[in-house]
Amino acid sequence: MKNIVDLYEFEKTLWEKGITYIGGVDEVGRGPLIGPVVTACCVLPKDFICEGLTDSKKLSEKKRNLFFEYIKEHAICYGIGMCTPEEIDEYNIYEATKIAMKRAIQEVQKQVPLEHVLIDAMPLDLDIPSTSIIKGDAKSISIAAASVLAKVTRDRMMYELDQTYPEYGFGKHKGYPTKAHIEAIHKYGLIDGYRKTYGPVKEILEKS
Numbered sequence: 001m002k003n004i005v006d007l008y009e010f011e012k013t014l015w016e017k018g019i020t021y022i023g024g025v026d027e028v029g030r031g032p033l034i035g036p037v038v039t040a041c042c043v044l045p046k047d048f049i050c051e052g053l054t055d056s057k058k059l060s061e062k063k064r065n066l067f068f069e070y071i072k073e074h075a076i077c078y079g080i081g082m083c084t085p086e087e088i089d090e091y092n093i094y095e096a097t098k099i100a101m102k103r104a105i106q107e108v109q110k111q112v113p114l115e116h117v118l119i120d121a122m123p124l125d126l127d128i129p130s131t132s133i134i135k136g137d138a139k140s141i142s143i144a145a146a147s148v149l150a151k152v153t154r155d156r157m158m159y160e161l162d163q164t165y166p167e168y169g170f171g172k173h174k175g176y177p178t179k180a181h182i183e184a185i186h187k188y189g190l191i192d193g194y195r196k197t198y199g200p201v202k203e204i205l206e207k208s
Contacts, residue, residue, distance in 0.1 A: 024142020032175030040149035041104035055137035056151035079107025
């Protein structure tokens with residue numbers, strides 16, 4: 001049970017102060033060459049229990065999908081935010097991630113009066129109190145839940161892209177710059193959705 005107790009430390013401190021609506025915020029997709037950066041904000045009830053939930057990157061795909069459905073069913077509410085490849089190219093990935101996080105938070109604010117936000121690593125300028133937690137997806141149950149929502153949402157977008165462009169292997173590498181992905185880009189060219197300011201893509205554009 002130690003893992004569960006540790007994961008609730010930040011939330012319990014806030015709940016004990018009478019704060020009910022705590023949003024955990026995380027992102028996925030800062031490194032890929034294609035597609036949006038996806039964020040999630042998740043508000044959990046005080047009686048939420050999900051044995052084994054942690055940073056989505058440490059979970060198997062099967063477990064992530066199971067937790068994804070469980071979190072959606074048992075969360076008080078959640079919101080998904082994104083920034084497009086075009087926005088990433090315009091603002092840079094760091095700023096685009098912050099924008100996407102704020103969009104996820106705004107989706108939650110349409111549903112509940114959010115009182116505090118716990119954010120994985122990245123400080124945000126918000127009109128409500130917030131706490132930035134280094135490696136928060138392994139330290140806060142709310143951020144861990146958000147990491148699963150964001151990860152599964154983006155992965156499913158990559159699986160859809162894989163259906164249309166199977167030769168690129170998006171279902172396997174999820175858009176990250178693997179050797180096989182780079183080779184596929186050189187062989188088949190660029191399709192819509194690539195981030196033009198990212199090194200491997202930029203090099204191909206400069207040569208064309």
